[in-house]
Amino acid sequence: MTVASSSPPSRLLRAKARPGGDGALAAVFVAPAMLGFLVFLLWPTLRGVYLSFTRFNLLTPAEWVGLDNYVRMVNDPIFWDSLKVTVEYVVINIGIQTVSALAIAVLLQRLTQSAVLRGIVLTPYLMSNVVAGLVWLWILDTQLGIGNEIISAVGLDRVPFLADETWAIPTIALINVWRHVGYTALLLFAGLQAIPNGMYEAAKVDGASEWRMFWRITMPLLRPVLAVVLIMTVIGSFQVFDTIAVTTAGGPANATNVLQYYIYGSAFGRFQFGYASAMSVALLVVLSAITVLQYRLTRAGQTDLG
Amino acid sequence: MRRRTLTALAGALTLSLVTGCAQGDSTGASANTVTYWLWDANQLPAYQACAKGFEQENPGLRVKITQLGWGDYWTKLTAGFIAGTQPDVFTDHIQNFGQFVDLKVLEPLDDLGIKDSDYQPGLAANWIGKDGHRYGAPKDWDTVALFHNETMVKDAGLTADRLGNLSWNPEDGGTFEKAIAHLTIDRNGKRGDEPGFDKNNVKVYGLASNGGGFGDGQTQWSNFAASAGWSYLDKPRWGTKYQYDSETFQSVIQWYFGLAKKGYMAPLSDYNIQSNQANTQVAAGKAAAAFDGAWMISTYAGFKGKDIRTALTPVGPTGRRATMMNGLADSITKAARNKEGARKWVAYLASDACQTVVGSHGVVFPATRAGTEAAVAAYEKKGVDVSAFTEPVADKKHFRTFSYPIASYSADMTALMAPAMEDIYGNGKPVSSLDQTNEQINLILSQ
Numbered sequence: 001m002t003v004a005s006s007s008p009p010s011r012l013l014r015a016k017a018r019p020g021g022d023g024a025l026a027a028v029f030v031a032p033a034m035l036g037f038l039v040f041l042l043w044p045t046l047r048g049v050y051l052s053f054t055r056f057n058l059l060t061p062a063e064w065v066g067l068d069n070y071v072r073m074v075n076d077p078i079f080w081d082s083l084k085v086t087v088e089y090v091v092i093n094i095g096i097q098t099v100s101a102l103a104i105a106v107l108l109q110r111l112t113q114s115a116v117l118r119g120i121v122l123t124p125y126l127m128s129n130v131v132a133g134l135v136w137l138w139i140l141d142t143q144l145g146i147g148n149e150i151i152s153a154v155g156l157d158r159v160p161f162l163a164d165e166t167w168a169i170p171t172i173a174l175i176n177v178w179r180h181v182g183y184t185a186l187l188l189f190a191g192l193q194a195i196p197n198g199m200y201e202a203a204k205v206d207g208a209s210e211w212r213m214f215w216r217i218t219m220p221l222l223r224p225v226l227a228v229v230l231i232m233t234v235i236g237s238f239q240v241f242d243t244i245a246v247t248t249a250g251g252p253a254n255a256t257n258v259l260q261y262y263i264y265g266s267a268f269g270r271f272q273f274g275y276a277s278a279m280s281v282a283l284l285v286v287l288s289a290i291t292v293l294q295y296r297l298t299r300a301g302q303t304d305l306g
Numbered sequence: 307m308r309r310r311t312l313t314a315l316a317g318a319l320t321l322s323l324v325t326g327c328a329q330g331d332s333t334g335a336s337a338n339t340v341t342y343w344l345w346d347a348n349q350l351p352a353y354q355a356c357a358k359g360f361e362q363e364n365p366g367l368r369v370k371i372t373q374l375g376w377g378d379y380w381t382k383l384t385a386g387f388i389a390g391t392q393p394d395v396f397t398d399h400i401q402n403f404g405q406f407v408d409l410k411v412l413e414p415l416d417d418l419g420i421k422d423s424d425y426q427p428g429l430a431a432n433w434i435g436k437d438g439h440r441y442g443a444p445k446d447w448d449t450v451a452l453f454h455n456e457t458m459v460k461d462a463g464l465t466a467d468r469l470g471n472l473s474w475n476p477e478d479g480g481t482f483e484k485a486i487a488h489l490t491i492d493r494n495g496k497r498g499d500e501p502g503f504d505k506n507n508v509k510v511y512g513l514a515s516n517g518g519g520f521g522d523g524q525t526q527w528s529n530f531a532a533s534a535g536w537s538y539l540d541k542p543r544w545g546t547k548y549q550y551d552s553e554t555f556q557s558v559i560q561w562y563f564g565l566a567k568k569g570y571m572a573p574l575s576d577y578n579i580q581s582n583q584a585n586t587q588v589a590a591g592k593a594a595a596a597f598d599g600a601w602m603i604s605t606y607a608g609f610k611g612k613d614i615r616t617a618l619t620p621v622g623p624t625g626r627r628a629t630m631m632n633g634l635a636d637s638i639t640k641a642a643r644n645k646e647g648a649r650k651w652v653a654y655l656a657s658d659a660c661q662t663v664v665g666s667h668g669v670v671f672p673a674t675r676a677g678t679e680a681a682v683a684a685y686e687k688k689g690v691d692v693s694a695f696t697e698p699v700a701d702k703k704h705f706r707t708f709s710y711p712i713a714s715y716s717a718d719m720t721a722l723m724a725p726a727m728e729d730i731y732g733n734g735k736p737v738s739s740l741d742q743t744n745e746q747i748n749l750i751l752s753q
Binding site: 057058059060134137138141142143144145160162163164165246247248249250251252253254257265268269270271 | 381384387388405409410411572573574575576577578579580581582586587590592717718721724725726728729732733
């Protein structure tokens, strides 16, 4: 009898811990995302990694070649050169973009409440990368671009912005800063909104300057948001492709042959899908490493607000 | 964190998604339809007219023509081969032909009865693969000539006749370099051959820039290299060794890109494949002359307020003039849905019946002799003199015509040669650097 009377509560507990009806419902909710994850993320990733160990031209079956593609990659000066060009692009692009976005965000928060201004900041982002690239290509054309016409009209030498080894990468980096800075500023602006206004008021009472408040209040409290924004923009920046494709096509003399463009050319131009996959895997490793490092260094998961 | 990393994974590997494409049938083709692709919008009406003739001759068969821009054309075709949505018949280019043969996506056309003698010399033979099978039926040809702004030429005290009688050599550039120098004008109005000429502030270049020319130099340096006796490969077709390491070739390249150093040819920094090709420079009055192909005749003729004429390429050290003579062909895809219809259509496209119709539109030189004649007559009617393009084909004694390099791994060759040439043109790298590039290309070719 005692045995019988003690068993029902435990059954009840079990039932509470595993409510069968909710489980099925949860599965239904998760299924679409799970399907997308499996079909569009996991499977292609695994297949890409597999292809990096093969010689594959897309039309005939892949042929296993072991580490050949990786050996070739390590010995390929063009690969290292394109990695260098990519890093140069990312440093210029992210450096200038983050600082200007931060400045714009702080100005938006501290100086104005105008929704129109906030909208204007975002306008370049409404344009597609390809259109932005083409418009700047025409503005900056050495012979015919209006930008160079103005430069030459004020008596300076024309600048081959997109046609010179030294100028091409900084120019493309700045074109993309122009397009993305508003969006980045908006993300940071949202982060700023989360900082309690009382802190600034208290600081003002204590006689702190705007400059001091920026370094002592804004920066520390914005850090987690800034870190996430940095991680996202760095990943995006490493994947620069469309602007390059429409403005310089990797030239002059491979000066803008960024990794994504080299991968694309190897795959779709030269039908070397195995080698292109190997370089994609390398890019994946680089990006993962940078992301982990950034996450750790910036303590993106913690906040100082509290 | 994990999800963000995976987003990165996704971005880095989107390329691999393409491989997931499934075989599908979405073209809606039926047994009595032949699908046909071409890229030149100017030629679309001509081929529509030809298709009409074909449909009358073959009741029950219909030709569905799709025109795609050059940029999308090859991407879509490649995607089509993978996804099974390729056309039955498509316009093929020598540059891609070798690759397609290697990828085994083309249908042999040996039984179509294509005879060399039916076409302008050399055109038919170019479309025979390494394996000895024919994969293309010749449809047209083009050569290169010197387009020039007649007003600028007259202002310089030159005549079209003199421009057509120039010669050059890699030592001092000959009368060709003199003419180009004289056509060049700096900011102060000084000509390129006058004392005090400021090569860093040029207002009008004698010769427009068409870029580094990849590995073929079709409208850049190829006519010079060929008139100096050089050839791309050790054999006219399916050679196994490129010859960019030849002393002759490198001396030609040094001289040719040297024109830019002297201020007579626009520098590489003035060129952009998207925004500023040679024809744009001529249209904008920034250059007096430009080497360009027959496919550009209508473009140059259409420049408003500019009288553009054409002259022959200059006579080289061999005593002959030279121009690339490139030709397109029609190929049938191996996975074509309507092979029987496709064969009939290609045979018709390659016939005098179709090519004279195409020729009469005056947009391209068809491959058959009758087709070429029809085109010349049509251009004449429009008031365009095309003798600078047709003479080289008719007069083999004074002209050397050569084909676009025909070899395997043409995409790899281009990928390696493009930056190498730009390095010489734009960054002043020595021409001897081509030795190493040539070695790399030949290594790939020996696989």
